[in-house]
Ligand SMILES: CC(C)(COP(=O)(O)O)[C@@H](O)C(=O)NCCC(=O)O
């Protein structure tokens with residue numbers, strides 16, 4: 001390895017900070033050392049990771065937490081990266097480490113809760129402990145916290161007194177703009193339109209973002225023309241804003257909170273208060289100027305002619321009328337300013353909106369109506385956090401600003417502490433250091449605050465303790481947490497389509513129901529920053545790429561998959577609990593997982609766009625994430641092992657059978673084998689029922705027997721021609737094939753590995769294409785065999801999941817499986833040995849970097865995912881590197897080749913192979929039936 005120089009320093013990953021300042025870095029000690037210590041003289045210890053926006057009514061808080069250390073195969077990864085020529089150190093000058101951005105809010109009047117929260121999480125102490133952020137931080141006298149909003153001034157002393165930190169004030173407009181720019185560039189599903197109850201996400205092109213009008217609706221309203229990063233002008237505003245609605249509303253309805261007032265509006269009917277066009281025109285439209293009879297002609301206008309007092313009006317009607325008056329007015333002024341500066345896009349933010357359908361519909365209506373459809377009102381999912389995010393961005397050297405959309409992954413754990421107050425606590429990521437909360441089993445149930453309970457171990461069995469004659473049961477904090485989380489996620493009606501119409505606003509049809517409280521309307525998750533994620537380089541057009549084949553915005557589709565996933569849940573919980581030894585703790589977590597996942601599903605059924613644009617892949621991934629949240633790290637572990645063993649036992653026979661065939665019939669048998677073995681899928685209800693009817697081998701045989709061509713989608717002949725040629729014409733072999741493998745057991749052992757072997761074995765049908773290539777010393781074309789005979793593909797990369805999902809094989813497990821298979825197969829053994837793959841599996845390879853990177857015929861690479869599907873906009877840097885010279889992709893399985901990527905176009909030859917194990921999908925996608933097969937071959941685009 002080349003000695004490290006201070007100018008091109010690879011990241012020396014510290015586990016203690018979210019970012020490093022590498023300026024002036026120098027090696028300490030011997031530069032010949034493999035991992036020398038690097039001195040970072042400018043790395044300060046007081047990097048804060050918390051920022052606040054303290055407004056008149058709400059405190060918004062954004063904080064960063066470092067990723068928990070996952071058990072990773074770092075050595076193997078490192079050697080792989082070296083072989084693939086991937087360097088970490090070239091992209092940025094001060095890299096950020098992986099971590100998470102959390103969004104939390106509190107009512108300003110409950111500022112003490114906010115301070116408690118900061119204290120309980122030690123957020124004011126800025127990650128200065130070398131052991132990591134989660135351990136006890138040390139005191140830092142000079143710590144500062146960036147904050148914006150009026151409260152940054154008002155409460156500065158309180159922060160100093162209670163937490164010992166100074167507030168560094170940041171300009172509010174600067175922060176709003178920085179926050180909005182960051183979100184619009186970094187978060188894929190951030191901006192959306194909202195018309196007549198329909199939410200549609202808008203894909204923003206980073207390079208075509210400016211100029212736009214940012215309308216921030218807080219207590220008052222600011223209108224800012226944004227021309228670039230840090231380039232903006234506050235062009236207008238209005239004093240009639242959220243404070244006006246709340247203030248007038250409070251006086252007129254006696255409501256105690258903003259949310260209560262908003263909730264009232266949900267049940268209101270504004271025509272009792274507002275004067276409509278129809279009231280003036282005897283029930284008629286004023287069509288000539290485009291006004292329908294239901295258009296509001298004068299807000300509160302009806303009250304002048306009625307002989308009534310305030311008490312005679314329903315508070316619900318007053319609230320709705322007020323809400324519409326103010327929203328409409330803001331929409332209209334915003335439009336006029338957009339017109340003034342020729343701006344087509346208007347983004348509305350600020351906590352006034354609160355994801356409230358009527359508010360958004362009213363603003364959209366105003367913009368649409370006055371601009372005659374020319375300008376568009378858009379809303380932001382993180383609407384209330386613009387200022388706090390901007391303040392966070394104002395810390396220097398966090399490296400966030402040059403991260404890209406594909407490096408952010410948003411997750412929605414139950415434990416996301418998005419709401420302040422009593423119910424908060426750690427994310428559920430690490431159960432081992434979570435507290436338990438006593439429930440007093442006398443008549444009153446009291447929940448103790450999490451903070452006072454820190455340090456207990458939730459894995460202890462339940463205990464019954466008697467304190468002063470009162471029986472106290474301990475239950476895990478988790479149950480309380482899930483209970484609360486379930487409430488937050490509980491579905492409540494949002495405004496259905498058709499609440500507004502051109503010319504006026506109809507009576508809300510979700511009358512009588514309660515509106516989701518502001519706390520729960522927070523549709524933002526935890527933002528994971530994964531700097532190593534990349535866009536898969538072989539996509540023809542990453543901008544238009546949509547991973548999901550099934551669009552769940554079609555409600556009947558959503559209902560169907562909701563039912564499928566709900567019905568699968570009991571079986572999944574059984575498997576998950578068994579995978580953890582069936583202990584009481586595992587059962588409790590299993591139950592909590594089931595409740596949490598059901599709550600997510602119910603929430604999404606009610607509001608499919610709640611977590612961003614929803615496709616089937618997102619639902620399937622959510623399930624895996626939810627399992628991980630409850631510490632089920634590999635629910636199908638034992639099943640996978642059993643199936644691997646059974647399949648490996650019959651592999652020698654299969655290989656013998658294959659070796660007796662001609663090249664042509666062997667290729668067909670191999671593809672048949674992949675399709676047949678894809679039946680081993682523990683995510684398919686139909687397949688799981690089959691498994692009760694026979695042994696693994698019996699099912700495999702039965703499945704192979706049924707492989708009648710033509711398959712439902714059958715491009716095998718074109719594939720065969722490309723691979724083996726026809727009529728004496730020898731095709732050019734592929735250089736590098738990426739095989740995206742799917743399930744453990746027969747699927748990989750009897751399906752994909754024999755196919756990989758076929759690609760790597762000498763094959764007389766293809767041309768000797770590489771003999772002239774001077775950079776390689778091989779006599780022949782097939783580095784693993786040295787036979788002088790070419791192979792169908794020179795290098796084969798097995799691409800497997802980074803994390804478990806159902807019974808999918810992972811990149812960690814695969815080398816061992818290859819090692820076992822290689823005991824029966826020279827081709828695999830030589831290919832894998834040349835790449836150090838087998839050594840990785842069998843002994844902990846000491847120095848993989850000695851390998852000649854050009855002689856790695858068979859490699860295993862992780863894909864960066866933990867889902868049965870794959871979104872190729874976010875893959876591991878290893879996979880992206882491996883893909884650079886690839887000219888053949890084989891995507892296998894229903895998740896990777898059908899649910900996602902069925903319609904994806906690639907810049908190289910692509911084969912999509914899967915058995916369709918769901919009747920509805922078979923009908924919809926291929927007009928066929930369950931167990932039909934897809935062999936879709938697409939030459940390079
Ligand atoms: C989760 C899966 C995509 C996994 O399939 P695979 O990729 O392993 O072929 C698939 O099992 C699935 O879509 N299951 C749900 C449908 C059903 O149970 O019918």
Ligand SMILES: [Mn+2]
Nearest residue numbers: 742743808868
């Ligand atoms: Mn699978």
